[in-house]
Amino acid sequence: MGKRSKIALYTIVVIIILMMVAEVTKPAAINWRDSYSAADKIPLGCYVLFNELEDYSDEDILTSTETLYSYLKDVPEDSKTTLLLINDWISLDEEESKSLADYVDNGNSVFISSNYFYGNVIDSLNTYLERRNSGFFKKGATSSFTSPTLNKNKKLFKDVIETSYFTSIDTLNTTVLGTVTLEIDDIEDEIEGGEILTYANFIKIKYGDNGGYFYLHSNPFAFTNYHMLNDNEDYAATVLSFLPKQQLIWDNYKKSGRKIIKSPLRFILTNTALKWAFYVALLALVLFVIFKGKRTQRIIPVIDPVKNTTVEFTQIIGDLYYQNGNYKSIIEKKITYFLEYTRTRFYLETSELNQNFIDKLALKSSNTKATTKDIIDFIIHLKSKNTLNENDLIELNKKIESFTKTQ
Structure with a gap:
């Protein structure tokens, strides 16, 4: 926008503002319409x-x-x-x-x-x-x-x-x-x-x-x-x-001045305060349209937050172990995870997996002593074996899922 255009625009805005001030401050004209309404204070009201x-x-x-x-x-x-x-x-x-x-x-x-x-x-x-x-x-x-x-x-x-x-x-x-x-x-x-x-x-x-x-x-x-x-x-x-x-x-019904509002715009224009608020809003909208083109900012792309891929990473590592047939490593990690789960969830010491430990674990986990003894005995059995296979992994997983299902 050139210098002359800006001067012309500012001049128009000043003239509009002066006209609005003159209109607001001038004395209100006397309303001589017939009314006879009890609410009207005009000369021909009641x-x-x-x-x-x-x-x-x-x-x-x-x-x-x-x-x-x-x-x-x-x-x-x-x-x-x-x-x-x-x-x-x-x-x-x-x-x-x-x-x-x-x-x-x-x-x-x-x-x-x-x-x-x-x-x-x-x-x-x-x-x-x-x-x-x-x-x-x-x-x-x-x-x-x-x-x-x-x-x-x-x-x-x-x-x-x-x-x-x-x-x-x-x-x-x-x-x-x-x-x-x-x-x-x-x-x-x-x-x-x-x-x-x-x-x-x-x-x-x-x-x-x-x-x-x-x-x-x-x-x-x-x-x-x-x-x-x-x-x-x-x-x-x-x-x-x-x-x-x-x-x-x-x-107060059969009155020439009975209030009849047929549309929202008519209601606004018949109220002095609302009428000028409406005019000011229109002026603000025009000014917004004029200046918006000069002040429009380039759209900033939305950057998604970094996702937590810990679970996906764990699944991938587990798949690699499984595909390579390293069942012993997987079984050891599942046993380690199960014992850690027992310590943090039930506050039990897992250094000695004896009968006393089985009784306490069954009581706190709401499992039967037989179920608890079965999974602990199976864990002891797996630790004692030198060679572990896929069936051992599957059986251990079933027992852990069955034991933790009640939690």
């Missing part, structure tokens, strides 16, 4: 509200992380609870609608705050929800309550792009608890200003004969962290004050 609900009831807040059908089927029929559904939109399938209707019909309550309602159970309440989109020109919408004593808690929600409200309700079973006031520009005559329109945005609907109610609210933004921490918490507290004082169930 972390503040969920933690404040602990003071609402003496009982613990229950949390549902599965579909309404799966969760409500395990709720006891004699329990009295209130289910909270807060999200930008709420869509209920046929099974969920039936489960929710049965849940309220048993005397429980459901609070739904959303810009959009979908589902058979919502349709059965004879309500119609409409929304007004102000386009690029954000406007304010004032949410208030029908009770004069609660007017002090009405709030102006500024910079509203979409405002939802009820244009049709069932007056026989529905009580209007709150309204929203919209300021609409008079497009035809801008000189005359605009008109003030007021619609219901918080209603209470009786359902069934056991004291169950649906509470429908069309401004879920009021319960987000952004509004709870910007002097609008009184409005949210007043809305929730209309609910029965009983145990609450927080739905």
